[in-house]
Amino acid sequence: MILIVDSGSTKSDWIAVDKNGKQLLDKIRTNGINPAILSEKKLRKIIKGSEELKSIKEDVTHLFFYGAGCGTEKPKQLLKEILEDYFANATVEVDEDTMAAVYSTINSPNEAAVVCILGTGSNCSYFDGEKLHQRVKSLGWSLMDDASGNYYGKQLIRDYYFNKMPEAIDVAFADKYNLEADYIKYNIYKQPNPNAFLASFAEFMFLNKESEYIKELIKKGIRLFAENMILQYKEELKTVPVHFAGSIAFFAKEEIQEVAEELNFKVGNFVRRPIEGLAKFHTNNIE
Numbered sequence: 001m002i003l004i005v006d007s008g009s010t011k012s013d014w015i016a017v018d019k020n021g022k023q024l025l026d027k028i029r030t031n032g033i034n035p036a037i038l039s040e041k042k043l044r045k046i047i048k049g050s051e052e053l054k055s056i057k058e059d060v061t062h063l064f065f066y067g068a069g070c071g072t073e074k075p076k077q078l079l080k081e082i083l084e085d086y087f088a089n090a091t092v093e094v095d096e097d098t099m100a101a102v103y104s105t106i107n108s109p110n111e112a113a114v115v116c117i118l119g120t121g122s123n124c125s126y127f128d129g130e131k132l133h134q135r136v137k138s139l140g141w142s143l144m145d146d147a148s149g150n151y152y153g154k155q156l157i158r159d160y161y162f163n164k165m166p167e168a169i170d171v172a173f174a175d176k177y178n179l180e181a182d183y184i185k186y187n188i189y190k191q192p193n194p195n196a197f198l199a200s201f202a203e204f205m206f207l208n209k210e211s212e213y214i215k216e217l218i219k220k221g222i223r224l225f226a227e228n229m230i231l232q233y234k235e236e237l238k239t240v241p242v243h244f245a246g247s248i249a250f251f252a253k254e255e256i257q258e259v260a261e262e263l264n265f266k267v268g269n270f271v272r273r274p275i276e277g278l279a280k281f282h283t284n285n286i287e
Contacts, residue, residue, distance in 0.1 A: 149199030241268030
């Protein structure tokens with residue numbers, strides 16, 4: 001059994017397939033597994049807490065984990081050891097979530113492309129057809145992650161508190177969420193996964209896209225992301241497309257296309273959930 005995991009800070013999707021790529025079970029979902037944010041104890045608790053994973057752990061022969069927080073060696077190694085301990089019969093590979101985005105968006109195995117993730121967090125890399133190249137190291141949700149769910153959640157909350165929302169949007173936002181200051185501060189400063197908490201507010205944008213305020217908010221974040229991340233690959237952008245993965249990107253296609261025209265880069269594919277394409281990739285390349 002091959003187990004493939006696509007994990008963000010909010011949630012993790014696990015699918016089990018056979019060597020031919022046939023899905024064996026319904027998709028398993030757990031809380032997000034981000035080793036750069038969560039403690040070892042918390043990571044083990046999430047994995048051990050799934051009865052579905054417990055029922056198949058002895059049958060797994062290969063495990064491919066792609067996740068947020070796996071771009072640097074120390075958290076990556078920590079998670080690899082935890083997974084090897086729990087799935088004792090499996091060969092385990094852990095890689096950053098960007099590689100999941102690459103494998104699920106490129107049109108052929110050796111296609112070169114700039115690949116972006118816009119989900120709970122955000123990232124951008126250049127894939128040359130063989131290797132991944134990153135020119136900016138991520139400093140995480142509080143300092144970077146432009147145009148991500150947590151970026152937009154933060155902007156919405158700030159605009160609400162600074163009285164910058166149009167009245168109708170202000171009323172709708174307050175009606176949908178608990179915006180009490182103590183509640184917000186408790187979840188950001190006292191609870192795990194503050195980035196996921198902030199990202200939970202981003203859905204509001206896509207339920208209210210008819211608002212000019214919302215459209216401009218989305219485009220402002222996309223511009224910031226493009227200027228800081230995508231345009232670092234100016235030379236590569238002359239010949240390769242820019243692919244996007246993640247829910248924020250999927251629902252902001254129109255705004256991304258508009259910003260791409262403004263800044264002169266070519267948009268390629270959009271994939272909301274990379275995990276579906278990963279099964280095909282790994283069953284075709286399993287050794």
